[in-house]
Amino acid sequence: MSFELFLILYLLGTYLLASIPFGYIVGKLFGKDITKEGSGNIGATNVTRTIGKKAGALVLILDLLKGFIPVYIAKHIFWDSKYVAVVAVVAVMGHCFSVFMKFKGGKGVATGFGVLLALSLKTAFIVFLLWLGVFLVSGYVSLASVFAASLSWIVFFYIEKDMYLTTAVFISSLLIIMKHSSNIERLMEGTEHRFLHKD
Numbered sequence: 001m002s003f004e005l006f007l008i009l010y011l012l013g014t015y016l017l018a019s020i021p022f023g024y025i026v027g028k029l030f031g032k033d034i035t036k037e038g039s040g041n042i043g044a045t046n047v048t049r050t051i052g053k054k055a056g057a058l059v060l061i062l063d064l065l066k067g068f069i070p071v072y073i074a075k076h077i078f079w080d081s082k083y084v085a086v087v088a089v090v091a092v093m094g095h096c097f098s099v100f101m102k103f104k105g106g107k108g109v110a111t112g113f114g115v116l117l118a119l120s121l122k123t124a125f126i127v128f129l130l131w132l133g134v135f136l137v138s139g140y141v142s143l144a145s146v147f148a149a150s151l152s153w154i155v156f157f158y159i160e161k162d163m164y165l166t167t168a169v170f171i172s173s174l175l176i177i178m179k180h181s182s183n184i185e186r187l188m189e190g191t192e193h194r195f196l197h198k199d
Contacts, residue, residue, distance in 0.1 A: 007083060011090050014070040018094025018111060021101050022062040023047050026055050035101075043106040045141045045195065060110050067091045067114025075118065085168035088115045092172040096179055107179040109145045112172050116152065119165055123156045130155075139196035142183035149173040 023042030027034030030051050034042055037050040044063060048056025074087040092112050098105035116124040127148050135144035153170035160166070177184075186192035 007078075010070075010074070011087065014074075014087050014090045015094040016099070017070060018066045018091045019098040019100050019105070020062075020066060021098050021105065022066075023059045023106060024101065026059050026062075027051060030055060039193075041106060042101070044110055049193075049195075063095065063106065063110035064114035064117070066095065067111035068118045069114075071115050071118035081162050082164040084119075085164040088119060088165070088168040089171050091115050092175055096175055107145070108172065108176040109149070112149070112152075112176055115172060116156070116169065119169070120156060120160050123152070123159050123169075126155050126159075127152045135196070139194035140187065140192055141195045142180055142192060143187055146177055146180050146184065149176040 021042050023034050023044065023046070026047060027037070027042075027050075032051060034040075034047060034050065038046045039049075040046070044056045044060035047059045070091055071084065071088050074084045078084055078087075092108050092115060094105075095111040096105045096108045097103045113124065113128070116127060130151055131144045131148035133144075134147045135141060138144065150173060152173050153166055156169045157163075157166040183192060
């Protein structure tokens with residue numbers, strides 16, 4: 001098998017893995033269609049709100065792993081970071097635009113964090129602290145996610161100094177921010193739901 005064919009198959013496998021809508025599947029296991037509950041999003045936050053903490057934690061871990069696993073493996077089988085960068089972006093795109101959900105999907109935060117964990121543990125730790133700080137102060141998951149995503153590529157470049165991978169993190173952050181457009185509108189209007197500090 002040629003390298004080009006292997007790369008194409010690996011990218012396809014990454015996309016299909018990342019496309020698995022674990023939030024929707026877990027929701028069905030609990031007898032609920034998560035796309036018709038709460039915000040309608042298939043991510044861990046909506047699952048937690050509508051089903052419970054255990055279900056939400058399970059979805060969070062599974063969504064994180066489908067970003068972490070393909071990128072972690074890619075780091076060890078591809079010698080050039082530009083190929084790893086493509087795998088990273090495809091993983092986030094798979095979650096955000098799932099083939100199993102008619103190219104709709106989650107907002108990419110957990111899967112994107114899984115990708116970041118595989119690429120740079122130091123960056124992931126700092127970005128998590130940024131996310132946690134904003135979340136604890138504001139109570140908004142969406143605000144914390146957009147803030148952390150916005151700074152993730154800057155932190156990554158400062159630590160890793162790899163342009164290909166930094167570009168991948170930058171593209172992923174744009175996808176995450178784009179998927180949060182409705183949340184950003186609600187934040188500006190003051191109608192976004194808080195996860196903590198509820199009124």
